[in-house]
Amino acid sequence: MRIEGLGKAVAPLDGPWQFHLGDDPNWASPSFDDSRWEKLTAERPWGEQGHPSYTGYAWYRLHLSLDSAPGNQTNFALLVPHLDDVYEIFWNGDSIGRSGKFPSYPIWYRSSDAPIIYPLGPGAPEFEPRLEHPFHGTLAVRVWKAPLLSEDSGRSGGFEGSPVVGYPEPLAAYKTTLDYQWLRANQFSFSEYLLYGIAGLLGLFSWLRDRQQRTLLWMTGFALSPLIRMVLYGMRIAWPVGVSNALGPPVSSIRDISLWFLLLWLLRLDDNQSLIRLVRRFAIVSLSVSILDGLLSLVDASVGWFWLIQIADALLTGIYFITATVPLALVALAVKQRRRLDLARRLLVIAAFLSGMMQVVQGLAPQGRRFTHWTLADKLREPIFHIYGSAVSLPTLTGIFLLLALLYTVYRTSVDDRRRRSLLEQEMSSARELQQVLIPETFPSIPGFAVTSAYCPALEVGGDFFQIIPLDGDFTLVILGDVSGKGIKAAIAVSLIVGLVRVLVENTHSPAQLLTELNRRLCGRMQGGFATCVTLRIDPDGNCTLASAGHPPPYLNDRELAIPGSFPLGLFPAVTYEESRLRLQINDHLALYTDGLLEARSKTGELYGFERISELFATLPDAARAAEAAVRFGQDDDITVVTLVRVPISKESTGIAADTRII
Structure with a gap:
């Protein structure tokens, strides 16, 4: 030439x-x-x-x-x-x-x-x-x-x-x-992937701020995967084909799986636990198959038995594209169940269907085409129009449509979630105000006793309660208990119990009788829950009458009191409770507590336990110091501690007012 x-x-x-x-x-x-x-x-x-x-x-x-x-x-x-x-x-x-x-x-x-x-x-x-x-x-x-x-x-x-x-x-x-x-021919594609990348980074930063929002994590996986694939395949970076082909299929699988769980949430299908388990199984299959398919790319392509790799590649590809139909199935299920979908979710249904169909067709069309001679895969990649010299194809349009529909739906859903969260916070605030009424910060003085108390809820509101109620004849009733569970449900049960106690003390001052009547009224009204409780009546001379409904026994100085136990409240209506009596001497230290103190758990999973409680109360601490010791160890449940120390009665002072320490 x-x-x-x-x-x-x-x-x-x-x-x-x-x-x-x-x-x-x-x-x-x-x-x-x-x-x-x-x-x-x-x-x-x-x-x-x-x-x-x-x-x-x-x-x-x-x-x-x-x-x-x-x-x-x-x-x-x-x-x-x-x-x-x-x-x-x-x-x-x-x-x-x-x-x-x-x-x-x-x-x-x-x-x-x-x-x-x-x-x-x-x-x-x-x-x-x-x-x-x-x-x-x-x-x-x-x-x-x-x-x-x-x-x-x-x-x-x-x-x-x-x-x-x-x-x-x-x-x-x-x-x-x-x-x-x-560059000019690919500028539209780069813009598309850049849009995906921005959406993915916003989702990632938002998820890092609130780890409970798993939807943001799925949005991150869906949006960042195309950007990673562009880096692997479309940037003219000198990746060995074996490496890029090994990483590419798992990245695509992560995008698919993220889309599935986004659709479950956005199409309001996440209330179906069987469907969620099925999607999880498909996710495991898809990710496993894509990883195996990627690993095949690392096999020496010059070996004589590479035809086995080709067969395995075809089989794995077929399985992968079966799982790729999951978005179509989810969309069909949402339509079949006639889910009440707003405009954003309707747009998402259309976009997910189009994108899913495009992905399936794009994946299946080139399979075996050297034998079938089909040209559909090439036709799908042909540009529909050009923008400043950049080709725009049908897969590009469906991908952008799906991303915009997802962003809009996630935005609308997030706005609705914030509105619901605001209402929930208002309800929690009302519950906290109610609990402050049920557990007032200041109590009347108890003649002959110095009282301290500490209350540490595990959540915004808790299931522990205690009341100190003056009775006729210088008697005082002290009641402390723990409702099973946490949160608003437990707080509602507490309000019911405290209300009943206030009514029942009008007719009886006996701790055992009080627990018996309280148990009879709570049966069938605890929605499967129960409450433990300890009640004592004291007078200025140190005489004390106690009754317990399945509650941990109080500590007198450095030893646990041996009092009769019984069933918790709210389980069996015919239960009767027994009383125990003792006399407190001057400077005797009586400590009542809920099992949140006993069940405090360290980062290694170790419980606070009876031995540490015995050592703690042997030091005769006030309520705040006892509660803070358990909190430092690792709080896992509501903790409430009340201490009573008998003091001499003088003409000038008949008692010491009690303040509740809320931690």
Whole structure:
């Protein structure tokens, strides 16, 4: 091939090139006789020129004569576009450049579609024609094509565009033009992926602020996955194909799984636990299959048994695309159940259906197409229109539609969630106000006793309660209990119990009788729950009468009192309770507590336990110090402590007022 008068222009080497299947190192020599080789153009791969589905080695050769323009030197260079897959270029028998690594353990790069410039060495003097500035030699290109996978068309292999020759400066300018054209043609796609990335980062930062919002985590997985795939496949980064193909399927699976759980929530299907379990199983299958499919890409493609890998790839791909129909099934289920969907969710249903159908068709259409010769996959990628030179295809439009529909639906749902959360916070505030009424911060003085109390709810409102009620004849009733459960439900039960206690003390001052009547009224009204309780009646002389309904016994100084136990309140209506009596001496320390103190749990899972409680009360602490010790250890439940210390009665002072410490 002769090219004359090259100056600032560049010239394509479209051929014809001499072409031969197979591999022989002698074919790089300029003296080798290739006259009997067949002729192919470099504008199209060999799969479209009589060698469909061929994989393995092949060689291209071209005898080149260049006539430099007057005054120009013969420092030519060669720009090589995409070559499929591994190649090495020889000029007059010398290697001037390569891409990838030949078998065994071949490596080829995802960025091989980017044009690369290789400087040509000197021409061959013995072949120089009689020109003023001759440059003559032989280009030889050794190519290795990897085995085909299930979606390969069989039409690839070797050159996919003509190499270009010229001086380095014009060639560099030409490469810049090609790069600009590539960027311009992909600007719409880059904008789409950038939009995905922004949405994903916003979702990630929002989830980091509120880890309870799993929907934000699913939105992050859905939106960031396309951006990661663009980095793996679309950025001309020199990723080995094995690496990008190993990472790509799991990333796609994460996007699919994230979309499934988003649809469960946004289409209001998350109340169906059987459906959630089924989707989780599909998620496990999808992720497992995609990981296995990716690992197959790391197998040496040059082994003789690679056909087994091809079969496994086809089977795994088939399983993966069965799981890809999950969005269609969820949309169909939401429509069938006639879920009350607003405008945002209706748009999401349409977008998810279109995107799901597009994904399934795009995945299935290229499978086995070297046998079926279907062209649907290529037609789907054809541009519908162009925006400033950037092609916009149907998959791009459906992807953007789905993203916008998701963003809008997530926004509307988040607004509704904030509104519901605000109402819930108002209810919690009302519950806290109610609890402050039920557990007032200041109590009347108890003649002959110094009283301290501490209340530490595990949540905003708790299920512990205590009351100190003055009775006739300088008697005082102290009642402390614990309702099963936490939160608003427990707080409502507490309000019921305290109300009943206030009514019952009008008729009885006996602790045992009080518990018996309280138990009878609570049975059937606790919604499957129960309450433990300890009640005592004291007088200024230290006389104390106690009764317990399944509650931990009080501590007198450094020992636990032995009092009769019984069933908690609210379980069996016919239960009667027994009383115990004791007399407290001056400076005796009586401590009542709920089981939240006993069940405080450290970060390692260790309970506070009876031994530590005994050691704690042996120090005769006030209520605040006892409660804070358990909180520091690791609070796991509501904690309430009340201490009573008998003090001498003087004419000037008959008792010490009690204040509740709320921690």
